Amino acid sequence: MKIAVCIKAVPDTETKIQLAADRQNIDFTGVRFITSPYDEFAIEEALKLKEKHGGETTAFCLGGPEATDVLRDALARGLDSAVHVCDASFVQLDPLSTAKVLAAAIADGGFDIVLCGHQGSGTDNSLVPSMLAELLDWPQANIVVKLEVEGGSFKAEREIEGAHEIVQGSLPAVISAQKGLNEPRYPSIKGVMAARRKEIAQKDAAALGLAGKVGSAQATMKIKEMTMPADRPQGRIIDGDVDTAVKALVQLLRSEAQVV
Amino acid sequence: MTSTVSASEVLPYGEFLTDEHNAIAEMVRDFATREIAPKAAEVDRNARFPVETFKELGKLDLLGLIVPTEYGGAGSDYRSYAIAVEEIGRACGSTGLSYAAHCSLGTNPIKLFGSEAQKKKYLPKLASGEFIGAWALTEPGTGSDASSQKTTARREGDSWVLNGTKQFITNATHADVNIIMAMTDQSLGRKGISSFIVEKGTPGFYVSKVEKKMGMRGSPTASLTMEDCKIPAENIIGEVGEGYKQALTTLEGGRISIGALALGIAQAAFDAALQYAQQREAFGQPIGKFQLIQGYLADMSTQIQAARLLIYHAAWMKDHGKRVTLEGSQGKLYASEIASRVCNLCVQIHGGYGYIEDFPAERFLRDAKLCEIGEGTSEIQRLLIARQLGL
Ligand SMILES: Cc1cc2nc3c(=O)[nH]c(=O)nc-3n(C[C@H](O)[C@H](O)[C@H](O)COP(=O)(O)OP(=O)(O)OC[C@H]3O[C@@H](n4cnc5c(N)ncnc54)[C@H](O)[C@@H]3O)c2cc1C
Numbered sequence: 001m002k003i004a005v006c007i008k009a010v011p012d013t014e015t016k017i018q019l020a021a022d023r024q025n026i027d028f029t030g031v032r033f034i035t036s037p038y039d040e041f042a043i044e045e046a047l048k049l050k051e052k053h054g055g056e057t058t059a060f061c062l063g064g065p066e067a068t069d070v071l072r073d074a075l076a077r078g079l080d081s082a083v084h085v086c087d088a089s090f091v092q093l094d095p096l097s098t099a100k101v102l103a104a105a106i107a108d109g110g111f112d113i114v115l116c117g118h119q120g121s122g123t124d125n126s127l128v129p130s131m132l133a134e135l136l137d138w139p140q141a142n143i144v145v146k147l148e149v150e151g152g153s154f155k156a157e158r159e160i161e162g163a164h165e166i167v168q169g170s171l172p173a174v175i176s177a178q179k180g181l182n183e184p185r186y187p188s189i190k191g192v193m194a195a196r197r198k199e200i201a202q203k204d205a206a207a208l209g210l211a212g213k214v215g216s217a218q219a220t221m222k223i224k225e226m227t228m229p230a231d232r233p234q235g236r237i238i239d240g241d242v243d244t245a246v247k248a249l250v251q252l253l254r255s256e257a258q259v260v
Numbered sequence: 261m262t263s264t265v266s267a268s269e270v271l272p273y274g275e276f277l278t279d280e281h282n283a284i285a286e287m288v289r290d291f292a293t294r295e296i297a298p299k300a301a302e303v304d305r306n307a308r309f310p311v312e313t314f315k316e317l318g319k320l321d322l323l324g325l326i327v328p329t330e331y332g333g334a335g336s337d338y339r340s341y342a343i344a345v346e347e348i349g350r351a352c353g354s355t356g357l358s359y360a361a362h363c364s365l366g367t368n369p370i371k372l373f374g375s376e377a378q379k380k381k382y383l384p385k386l387a388s389g390e391f392i393g394a395w396a397l398t399e400p401g402t403g404s405d406a407s408s409q410k411t412t413a414r415r416e417g418d419s420w421v422l423n424g425t426k427q428f429i430t431n432a433t434h435a436d437v438n439i440i441m442a443m444t445d446q447s448l449g450r451k452g453i454s455s456f457i458v459e460k461g462t463p464g465f466y467v468s469k470v471e472k473k474m475g476m477r478g479s480p481t482a483s484l485t486m487e488d489c490k491i492p493a494e495n496i497i498g499e500v501g502e503g504y505k506q507a508l509t510t511l512e513g514g515r516i517s518i519g520a521l522a523l524g525i526a527q528a529a530f531d532a533a534l535q536y537a538q539q540r541e542a543f544g545q546p547i548g549k550f551q552l553i554q555g556y557l558a559d560m561s562t563q564i565q566a567a568r569l570l571i572y573h574a575a576w577m578k579d580h581g582k583r584v585t586l587e588g589s590q591g592k593l594y595a596s597e598i599a600s601r602v603c604n605l606c607v608q609i610h611g612g613y614g615y616i617e618d619f620p621a622e623r624f625l626r627d628a629k630l631c632e633i634g635e636g637t638s639e640i641q642r643l644l645i646a647r648q649l650g651l
Contacts, residue, residue: 072283186291189321189334192283 318389
């Protein structure tokens with residue numbers, strides 16, 4: 001079985017986010033990049049599928065130099081090979097362009113399944129997996145918490161509002177992972193050491209047949225402006241004996257917070 | 261003997277820490293932060309050895325970090341090992357101590373001095389976490405003065421018969437493999453000491469007293485008693501009479517790890533103190549705005565940085581095949597003493613909250629103190645350093 005995993009380098013979830021001067025992105029100076037947490041479930045699922053069915057696993061990461069570390073992390077966890085998809089024209093891509101680039105990188109690889117995180121931590125658009133499936137013209141299952149693959153088909157349990165839905169389809173397919181799909185393993189020391197010695201393949205726009213076709217000029221969606229969330233208002237302590245305090249609290253929850 | 265290494269001999273280091281070291285640091289820190297740190301308060305409170313953590317450390321190749329690959333280890337170097345101890349110690353002092361004892365005391369002597377058969381038999385299991393290791397030199401009557409120990413081993417046909425009690429042995433309650441120093445010829449003093457492998461469950465071998473400790477409470481410390489404990493003749497490590505010499509070499513490497521452990525605890529204390537100083541307000545401002553508190557934090561960070569350079573300098577020397585008798589002792593002495601100071605100031609900066617269990621500050625201080633005692637007290641380190649100075 002040939003398994004592809006799409007991973008994204010995102011700012012460490014501990015980062016203190018600041019806006020860039022043009023307010024169209026965050027300020028990346030000094031930011032540490034990590035594998036988007038949902039992608040960790042995709043990596044783990046790929047490793048499990050390989051353990052069960054045998055085969056080959058490849059990580060794809062579209063991004064700048066920050067991609068190297070997350071690809072090495074994926075290799076350290078046990079993926080067989082890594083492809084860094086990178087080009088000077090691949091900047092400020094919208095989700096559709098990202099999906100186009102990934103589809104071009106994956107399409108002719110003979111993959112049986114593509115695993116992604118269901119959303120990229122930070123931008124949280126949840127668009128790329130579905131777009132990727134459409135561009136490849138493959139079936140898809142999103143927000144998956146359980147996956148079985150047998151013969152040429154898959155059975156996936158997806159999280160939907162208040163329930164779980166079970167879908168089936170044929171391979172090749174695109175599956176996007178939700179928390180709960182598995183328990184991601186930590187990379188081992190041997191894995192970390194071996195990952196340093198592996199080659200990371202590079203693919204640019206020309207290699208993908210995308211020269212001049214994908215870039216900020218072709219983007220269908222542009223970020224006009226980013227703003228920081230409003231400061232959280234100061235907490236308030238409600239004084240008085242329990243009866244009056246509880247009454248006052250409920251009153252405020254109704255009138256001010258409007259949550260009950 | 262020259263007293264110090266001149267700067268030109270060690271600087272520039274070339275690559276002091278490589279990309280691989282940095283990747284290992286990141287991997288261990290991530291695991292330790294997510295899986296070890298959250299349990300630190302509980303293992304301390306209940307004096308519980310987190311054996312499940314050890315199984316995980318085995319799976320991640322951390323127990324076999326410095327075990328050669330042909331025996332199932334990762335075959336990494338001493339800088340990686342110091343990094344691992346520092347990061348684990350930063351998350352939980354107790355786990356760091358048991359980890360360091362397993363690696364540098366319970367495993368390394370077999371790697372350094374064991375026979376091929378012993379290496380094949382024990383190293384893969386010690387590296388995987390199937391076995392836990394302990395190393396026993398100290399006795400009720402003697403610690404620093406190891407040459408006057410009382411445990412004996414006498415040859416009887418195809419066996420060695422051991423008698424005596426070892427005390428304050430890290431991991432003793434859980435160890436599958438115990439390296440025991442014993443007198444094979446009392447009349448020869450330190451030259452009459454040999455070392456032996458005693459497996460758990462050997463008749464006449466048992467855990468006799470589990471200590472209740474001030475700190476490092478999640479790392480078990482116990483006595484081991486041998487009463488006509490018979491082990492196969494091949495369980496001697498190296499030759500008869502080599503035990504003391506082996507112990508000195510073992511401790512020379514071990515000291516780097518205790519220094520790294522002290523460093524990890526000090527770093528944890530500094531991180532906690534810095535964060536607290538920025539959040540706690542008094543007289544209308546964060547206490548970190550007071551110059552006295554700033555002075556404390558400035559000193560703490562400076563001392564930690566100096567300790568870190570000493571420790572990784574010693575590890576770098578060892579990785580480059582140099583003796584570290586001097587550097588290992590200097591690193592261990594300095595790191596352990598500043599760790600106690602840094603942890604003490606961490607309590608001070610926390611005020612009353614530093615003195616209660618709800619914050620980790622008091623645990624850091626209790627844990628750090630051990631580093632000035634174990635694997636050679638500060639006084640013994642000073643003696644060793646003085647000897648290297650030709651005194
Ligand atoms: C938590 C813990 C874990 C331990 N783990 C192990 C282990 O795994 N294996 C093991 O074998 N041992 C272990 N030990 C024992 C430890 O190494 C000894 O406690 C230590 O070496 C000191 O020995 P001692 O306790 O007998 O003190 P002593 O040797 O009696 O020393 C008492 C005091 O006298 C000082 N002193 C002694 N000799 C001199 C001198 N010549 N000049 C100046 N001052 C001197 C000492 O520095 C100290 O201050 C452990 C101890 C503890 C507390």
